[in-house]
Amino acid sequence: MNFAVLTVPDFSLHALRRSEPALAGKPLALIAGEGRRAVLSQVAAEAIGLEPGLAVPLAMARCPAVILRAREPGADIEAHRLLVAAAFTLSPRVEATAHDTCTVDLQGAEDSRTETAMRLRCAELARAGLPARAGAGATPLLAAYAARCADPVRLVRDSAEFLRDLPLAFAEPTPEHAEILRGWGIRTLGGLACLPKAEIGQRLGTDGVALWERAAGEATRVLRLTEPVRSFVAEWNYEPPIDTLEPLLFKLRRYAERVAFELRAAGFVAEALTLTLFLENETDYRREFRLAEPGTDVDSWLRVFLSHLESLRLDANLAAVQLVAAPTRPAVKQDGLFDTGLRDPHVFWENLARVEAILGEGRVGTPVPWETWRPDSFTLEKPAESVPAAEPEPVHPRRGGVLRRYRPALPVLVELDDGRPSALSGAVAGAVCAAAGPWRGSGDWWRPGGWAVETWHVSLAGDGVYQLARTADGWAVEGVID
Amino acid sequence: MPDPKTLAALRSLVAAWTPPDWRNGVHVSTGVRAVDEALGGGLPQGRLTELVSAPGAGGQFVLAQILRTARAVRQRVALIDAADAFAPESIPSDDLRHLVWARAGNLRAALAVADVLVRDGNFAIVVLDLRDVPARELNRTPKSAWHRIHRVAERQPAAVLVQSHHGVVPAVGWRLALPRSWRLADQRSTREELAAALSVETMRGHGAEELAG
Numbered sequence: 001m002n003f004a005v006l007t008v009p010d011f012s013l014h015a016l017r018r019s020e021p022a023l024a025g026k027p028l029a030l031i032a033g034e035g036r037r038a039v040l041s042q043v044a045a046e047a048i049g050l051e052p053g054l055a056v057p058l059a060m061a062r063c064p065a066v067i068l069r070a071r072e073p074g075a076d077i078e079a080h081r082l083l084v085a086a087a088f089t090l091s092p093r094v095e096a097t098a099h100d101t102c103t104v105d106l107q108g109a110e111d112s113r114t115e116t117a118m119r120l121r122c123a124e125l126a127r128a129g130l131p132a133r134a135g136a137g138a139t140p141l142l143a144a145y146a147a148r149c150a151d152p153v154r155l156v157r158d159s160a161e162f163l164r165d166l167p168l169a170f171a172e173p174t175p176e177h178a179e180i181l182r183g184w185g186i187r188t189l190g191g192l193a194c195l196p197k198a199e200i201g202q203r204l205g206t207d208g209v210a211l212w213e214r215a216a217g218e219a220t221r222v223l224r225l226t227e228p229v230r231s232f233v234a235e236w237n238y239e240p241p242i243d244t245l246e247p248l249l250f251k252l253r254r255y256a257e258r259v260a261f262e263l264r265a266a267g268f269v270a271e272a273l274t275l276t277l278f279l280e281n282e283t284d285y286r287r288e289f290r291l292a293e294p295g296t297d298v299d300s301w302l303r304v305f306l307s308h309l310e311s312l313r314l315d316a317n318l319a320a321v322q323l324v325a326a327p328t329r330p331a332v333k334q335d336g337l338f339d340t341g342l343r344d345p346h347v348f349w350e351n352l353a354r355v356e357a358i359l360g361e362g363r364v365g366t367p368v369p370w371e372t373w374r375p376d377s378f379t380l381e382k383p384a385e386s387v388p389a390a391e392p393e394p395v396h397p398r399r400g401g402v403l404r405r406y407r408p409a410l411p412v413l414v415e416l417d418d419g420r421p422s423a424l425s426g427a428v429a430g431a432v433c434a435a436a437g438p439w440r441g442s443g444d445w446w447r448p449g450g451w452a453v454e455t456w457h458v459s460l461a462g463d464g465v466y467q468l469a470r471t472a473d474g475w476a477v478e479g480v481i482d
Numbered sequence: 483m484p485d486p487k488t489l490a491a492l493r494s495l496v497a498a499w500t501p502p503d504w505r506n507g508v509h510v511s512t513g514v515r516a517v518d519e520a521l522g523g524g525l526p527q528g529r530l531t532e533l534v535s536a537p538g539a540g541g542q543f544v545l546a547q548i549l550r551t552a553r554a555v556r557q558r559v560a561l562i563d564a565a566d567a568f569a570p571e572s573i574p575s576d577d578l579r580h581l582v583w584a585r586a587g588n589l590r591a592a593l594a595v596a597d598v599l600v601r602d603g604n605f606a607i608v609v610l611d612l613r614d615v616p617a618r619e620l621n622r623t624p625k626s627a628w629h630r631i632h633r634v635a636e637r638q639p640a641a642v643l644v645q646s647h648h649g650v651v652p653a654v655g656w657r658l659a660l661p662r663s664w665r666l667a668d669q670r671s672t673r674e675e676l677a678a679a680l681s682v683e684t685m686r687g688h689g690a691e692e693l694a695g
Contacts, residue, residue: 389556397672397674404537479569482537
């Protein structure tokens with residue numbers, strides 16, 4: 001099999017449904033034409049008794065609950081981009097054959113893997129609201145025939161047997177040719193392909209030869225390849241502007257699904273997502289979400305968004321949204337035999353994102369002290385995926401209790417006796433029973449922001465040991481030795 | 483069935499009703515001998531344990547020992563810091579590599595984060611540090627919030643340690659107290675020596691009878 005075709009029957013109807021949550025499960029039908037000539041073009045399964053081609057008044061009489069809508073170009077475009085992105089996950093050589101159909105050049109791909117990949121794509125597209133069918137065959141035409149009668153995937157290995165029972169209408173004969181062939185008793189593609197090609201040419205002309213080639217599945221062509229996307233952006237508007245979270249989350253999922261497909265097709269994962277909300281009062285709100293674990297799992301993305309959006313208050317109604325994914329290559333690694341990895345990495349990273357949404361950016365992580373003596377200097381970094389083995393014991397083990405810091409430090413007045421603290425007053429007060437120090441440190445003196453500090457440990461009568469610091473701003477209690 | 487007229491009888495009745503894994507569960511060592519002995523081997527998994535300590539009495543030291551012990555066996559620890567008081571520079575940097583520190587800064591955020599991290603399932607120990615949170619604020623915490631954390635913890639493998647200045651967790655299985663403040667002279671002792679010398683008092687222990695038995 002050299003070619004595959006992905007197609008979505010009733011494409012515009014499904015595209016419209018996936019863009020409007022209110023249409024889910026409703027008897028929907030699309031109309032084509034205007035005025036008295038308007039007829040149904042696509043009909044949802046829920047619209048019982050209706051069929052394409054039915055006049056609108058008759059349709060309303062047969063199914064009074066039917067919702068009649070025209071095609072929505074914006075929804076069609078978005079659904080088409082999703083379909084193309086799904087096709088690119090099968091092969092980099094993709095033709096956007098029609099708004100509802102993509103043809104994929106599969107040359108060089110393994111049949112077994114292709115079938116599995118096609119089934120997965122169809123399932124994913126169905127979950128995204130586009131119930132696609134996929135077919136594969138030796139020519140683009142055979143693949144298209146296979147897709148038309150697939151459920152949801154069909155591979156054509158023996159073309160003669162496959163074509164034998166297909167109706168003649170698949171080859172799209174002209175009305176005249178259809179009439180003539182009906183007179184000959186030809187009703188299937190197999191029946192036409194059994195006739196000699198030259199004899200058909202003599203009787204039906206060059207159009208007849210082309211029809212015979214289509215019936216035999218031999219017609220081939222060069223694909224007009226589509227360029228893969230290079231930026232991973234989704235933008236959409238709300239008309240009228242919205243003031244609740246539900247419609248935002250609904251469309252966010254739909255557009256995120258497409259962006260995730262595009263990332264996967266290009267061999268990327270998202271390491272950050274930037275969500276920009278354009279408000280009715282012509283201001284905007286922008287937030288970048290750094291993903292703890294880069295990936296293309298839309299559910300994880302939405303949980304990150306939801307954690308943040310639930311607590312967000314905007315000044316005006318929401319008029320438009322832009323979602324931008326920053327791509328990166330997926331990390332490929334193999335854990336060591338004794339590494340203790342995460343029991344459930346997805347839950348771990350999602351929960352970290354949730355905690356960050358609660359506490360704010362940069363408030364959760366693994367602390368890494370800086371290589372400096374400057375007090376309270378550290379960064380919070382992304383936790384390690386696996387806990388490495390502990391380092392050997394230090395030659396000089398730590399001594400004493402552990403500092404419990406006051407942030408900010410508590411300013412105090414300090415009485416000195418012979419250069420040593422003898423009494424404190426202020427937030428922490430009392431006579432100093434014993435004092436150890438000073439330990440002096442300084443750094444960054446060669447640039448702005450230089451620091452110098454003199455540290456003491458003081459024991460107050462019956463009240464523990466405190467860490468006292470003297471800087472250019474005066475004395476302060478940095479914390480308690482706990 | 484004993485007549486629950488006395489507290490001891492009531493306790494034995496509750497103990498009889500309690501599922502066996504509740505009382506004989508796995509314990510996670512804290513690295514402080516007195517604490518481990520008081521708890522029958524360490525912090526019980528799937529349960530809340532409360533450690534009450536005044537400022538300077540060694541609560542942060544116990545946390546440092548927990549980090550050190552968990553690091554040796556490569557288990558993850560979460561610290562939910564309601565007062566944002568943890569000082570990373572006072573812990574060896576290698577003892578921080580398995581730590582997830584949530585700098586909550588207030589009680590409401592700390593409880594919300596605890597609800598998330600206790601149910602995570604990737605942590606061996608979750609420390610909820612409520613010291614330096616105003617007592618009035620702590621006392622206003624609805625009991626249902628604690629009940630929820632209790633129930634969540636029961637379904638997870640994490641041992642949950644709540645640190646406070648006075649007992650705040652209702653219906654907690656174990657409540658220990660650190661009675662003695664550090665002295666300046668203690669700053670010259672190694673942390674191993676201090677860990678061996680640290681003493682604790684058991685303020686409340688559901689499992690005391692079972693351990694004795």
